[in-house]
Amino acid sequence: MFDGIQRRVVSVWFPRLASDRALRLRPIEGPFALTHSISNTNRIYCLNVAAERLGLSAGMPFSDARAFCPELQSRPADPLADRRFQHALRRWAVRYCPWVGLEDGDGLVLDITGTAHLFGGEAELLMDMRQRLSRAGITARIGLSDNRGAAWALAHHGEGSAPVGAALDVLHDLPVAALRLEEKTVTGLGRLGLRTIGELANAPRAPLSRRFGSSLLMRLDQALGQQPEQITPLKDPPHYGVRITLPDPIGIKSDVMEGTSRLLTQLCAKLKSRETGARILALTLRRVDQDSQQVELRLARPMRDATRILPLFERGIGDVDAGYGIDQMRLEAVQVEPMPVQQLSHVASGHKDQLDDLITRIGTRIGLENVQRFLPADSHIPERSYQIAAAAFSSPESTWSTIRPRPLHIFPPAPLLGTHAVPTPPKRFRWRRMSFATARTSGPERIAPEWWLEADEWRTGVRDYWCVETRQGRRLWLFFTPQSPGWYIQGEFA
Amino acid sequence: MTPDFAKSFPLRTARVHEVCGPSSASFAAVCAGVAQGTVLWIREHWRPEGVNPLGLSPFFDPAKLLIAQVKDQTEGLAVAEEALRDGSTPLVILEISQPMGLIQGRRLQLSAKAGKSTGLCLIPDGMGSNAAESRWHAAPIFDPFSAPGDSTLQRYELIKNKSGTLGSWHVRWDTASRCLRLVSATGE
Numbered sequence: 001m002f003d004g005i006q007r008r009v010v011s012v013w014f015p016r017l018a019s020d021r022a023l024r025l026r027p028i029e030g031p032f033a034l035t036h037s038i039s040n041t042n043r044i045y046c047l048n049v050a051a052e053r054l055g056l057s058a059g060m061p062f063s064d065a066r067a068f069c070p071e072l073q074s075r076p077a078d079p080l081a082d083r084r085f086q087h088a089l090r091r092w093a094v095r096y097c098p099w100v101g102l103e104d105g106d107g108l109v110l111d112i113t114g115t116a117h118l119f120g121g122e123a124e125l126l127m128d129m130r131q132r133l134s135r136a137g138i139t140a141r142i143g144l145s146d147n148r149g150a151a152w153a154l155a156h157h158g159e160g161s162a163p164v165g166a167a168l169d170v171l172h173d174l175p176v177a178a179l180r181l182e183e184k185t186v187t188g189l190g191r192l193g194l195r196t197i198g199e200l201a202n203a204p205r206a207p208l209s210r211r212f213g214s215s216l217l218m219r220l221d222q223a224l225g226q227q228p229e230q231i232t233p234l235k236d237p238p239h240y241g242v243r244i245t246l247p248d249p250i251g252i253k254s255d256v257m258e259g260t261s262r263l264l265t266q267l268c269a270k271l272k273s274r275e276t277g278a279r280i281l282a283l284t285l286r287r288v289d290q291d292s293q294q295v296e297l298r299l300a301r302p303m304r305d306a307t308r309i310l311p312l313f314e315r316g317i318g319d320v321d322a323g324y325g326i327d328q329m330r331l332e333a334v335q336v337e338p339m340p341v342q343q344l345s346h347v348a349s350g351h352k353d354q355l356d357d358l359i360t361r362i363g364t365r366i367g368l369e370n371v372q373r374f375l376p377a378d379s380h381i382p383e384r385s386y387q388i389a390a391a392a393f394s395s396p397e398s399t400w401s402t403i404r405p406r407p408l409h410i411f412p413p414a415p416l417l418g419t420h421a422v423p424t425p426p427k428r429f430r431w432r433r434m435s436f437a438t439a440r441t442s443g444p445e446r447i448a449p450e451w452w453l454e455a456d457e458w459r460t461g462v463r464d465y466w467c468v469e470t471r472q473g474r475r476l477w478l479f480f481t482p483q484s485p486g487w488y489i490q491g492e493f494a
Numbered sequence: 495m496t497p498d499f500a501k502s503f504p505l506r507t508a509r510v511h512e513v514c515g516p517s518s519a520s521f522a523a524v525c526a527g528v529a530q531g532t533v534l535w536i537r538e539h540w541r542p543e544g545v546n547p548l549g550l551s552p553f554f555d556p557a558k559l560l561i562a563q564v565k566d567q568t569e570g571l572a573v574a575e576e577a578l579r580d581g582s583t584p585l586v587i588l589e590i591s592q593p594m595g596l597i598q599g600r601r602l603q604l605s606a607k608a609g610k611s612t613g614l615c616l617i618p619d620g621m622g623s624n625a626a627e628s629r630w631h632a633a634p635i636f637d638p639f640s641a642p643g644d645s646t647l648q649r650y651e652l653i654k655n656k657s658g659t660l661g662s663w664h665v666r667w668d669t670a671s672r673c674l675r676l677v678s679a680t681g682e
Binding site: 362366370371373385388397398406408410470472 | 517520532542543551559560562563569572577633634
């Protein structure tokens, strides 16, 4: 391929990634297993060495495992967290070389070409890696070879490193399963009597490819270095954090605002280049006495305009206790949202921006979720015919429709005193220490409870709603419950 | 002779007004229906009586309403002041539960002037502040001759006015055309 420096690849396999992660969080002595549920059976997902020594294995039903080993401790598996942990390990591995990719769900692959000498040689590099991983409590098998396939084979089957250009010598005695083959192909090869990679390499190629397809020979060539295979390094997620360290501590509000403005300018340039907008910003002010204070700003809408964000920080910064002075400021966009560049239009959108800024400012005082708006909901039940949503996280909807008039005020139903339990609206009644005389009524409108939802106040069954105009002027919304007779009041019309 | 309703009713902008009486919420809804643009309604979160958006829809589109749930009156006043000074909401409605002093009233008045927006405080009877531009008393009236689809007949009584005369009018909200109609008092 190329003559300059020989390519060298390290493959790391974490055979117990999930359980190692769980045990790092909360160490446990003795046998331990993670379980997950597959088609209604709790099965073992991953287990530690002690459990393996007792004869348990991954994939066996958890109840069987507990019967074998009553002291087995378990926790539910969390594959997503394992995935995140693998990504964290990938970031860690960048200390050895810049070219690190993920391998399946439980490994890493590093292209260490030209970086081994920085650690004093390949053996020292592997030693260092092993030491650090075992100190962190992570089991790892490491293979080193000229290419990815051979390194994988070494990592998964018999750990070791192959010298330059001698992949076949080392792989010769490894089983064919080390070639990353499917289960079916491995069985098929076994029936042919080809059990090791050496035997496979010596077998005639044409019948093999006719019988097993081209993928088998491709895997073999990849392992022996006759066919190249690339490593895809992952991109680091963009980091939206900037900081400033000051030679002398500051404490005046205007100084802190000035510092914030410089940080914001930098951060907003970063946000703009990635077409994102900040939703939550956190400003950390570190004081001289190592104490630090945080100012959080939650915006009503993603933004990346420094001149607009800066005044919104004013209130939060005003509350900060500077103590002996602030010597480091750090600004981070904790939550970002995509915010593509938009065409300016002749229809001014300045008013909308101003309103969003107002929501943000009110939100910093009373909490952003306390600024709310109504959204229509699909229900006949009066108190469920609308929803209340935080204004910052919803957009207005104008699909309000009312077939019958609804009251302006709705309150929890209160029983009407001094009425008879008859279906005709009462002539006189008392409510909130006021007595009313009925002048005119309209109704009834029957509303049935939503049986699919549990609601205590609808235990009394269907309701017949009446709009009652009283001689005193008020129009009230009364209902009668025929299934457990009684009159209640629930609203007042405008 | 009753004074001209049009002189006092669309409430003077850049001022804070007050309304009391049993129909004060309905009065606020009428004001919101007349106002253009977003309306901010500030209420204390512990109050059980919420406004019902479906009940508001005859007056205006509930999509233009924003609700701010505040912890106590101090917080409510602060939010109202902020919103009035900002001016992006032409009408700010504030529910008051405790008597309001002259200082608070004056501060609201100044911020309304700065932001050129209108404020409306819903006050319990007798808890207004002297700084208010006008104070109304709104009460429903039984109308024996009303048609089935009509909204409630209301009596709006102007009980304090800093720049004009007092008066009392019978009005009715016209749901179809979304405007307030003056009704001549029923002849006995």
